[in-house]
Amino acid sequence: MKLFFRQMGDTGPAIVILHGIFGSSDNWLTISKTIAARGYRVFAIDQRNHGHSPRANEQDYQSMAADLREFLLEHKLENPILIGHSMGGKTVMQYAMLYPGTFEKLVVVDIAPKFYPVHHTEIIRGLNAIDLLNITSRNDADAILSRYEPLVPVRQFLLKNLYRNEHGRFDWRLNLPVIERELHGVGEELTNPQIVTGPTLFIRGSESPYILDEDIPAIKRIFPNARIETIQGAGHWVQAEKPAEFVETLMNFLS
Secondary structure, eight states: OOOOEEEEOSSSSEEEEEOOTTOOGGGGHHHHHHHHTTTOEEEEEOOTTBTTSOOOSOOOHHHHHHHHHHHHHHTTOOSOEEEEETHHHHHHHHHHHHSTTSOSEEEEESOOSSOOOOOOHHHHHHHHHSOTTTOOSHHHHHHHHTTTOOOHHHHHHHHTTEEEOTTSOEEESBOHHHHHHTHHHHTSOOSSOOOOOSOEEEEEETTOSSSOGGGHHHHHHHOTTEEEEEETTOOSOHHHHSHHHHHHHHHHHHO
């Protein structure tokens, strides 16, 4: 599968970034430019069924890891640094287990390799409640979504997926039917876990429940050379809520 990507920077070591569920490469645009300014080539990817990338019937980590492998081979990126947030973090962890020796360092943002119960049901219901044929503006969509998701920043994030197609009608840059069907699998524990000995950084937000202190021993069993860094005052979207702190934490690890 040929994944859509945005590239920032023309020289330096390669960094590949994978977004989380309901996200896209667009969410990482500002951070990618900041990292590229530090001397890196940054490739922010749209994962399958998200953004501008192709749609498919599968949304599992084996498939997404295979997509990433195909992308690296196609663009001749040897031993890049891999960064993934949330679902993207599980993708890069699965990739590291399946394709050892093909990356330099791994950065996992606010996700552990454990099972997470389904907790996006209301978001899916809200997105499905938006009648794309009858809304006339993004504000219409926001008013409907607000019945299911009270937080404005979350709704703004979700509605970035709303666009007007070539016929001038609203449409989604998400494959909602497949994402809804595969939502349970997105939270699954990674299959067939293998020890990953490469340098790995886990970045978590102090206000996020995704990586708890009691998760650290399990992380260390699979990633024995992992470092866990906590960014104070950040929730699950660490890179968006505390971008300066996120970049400095990342740069300290890479250097």
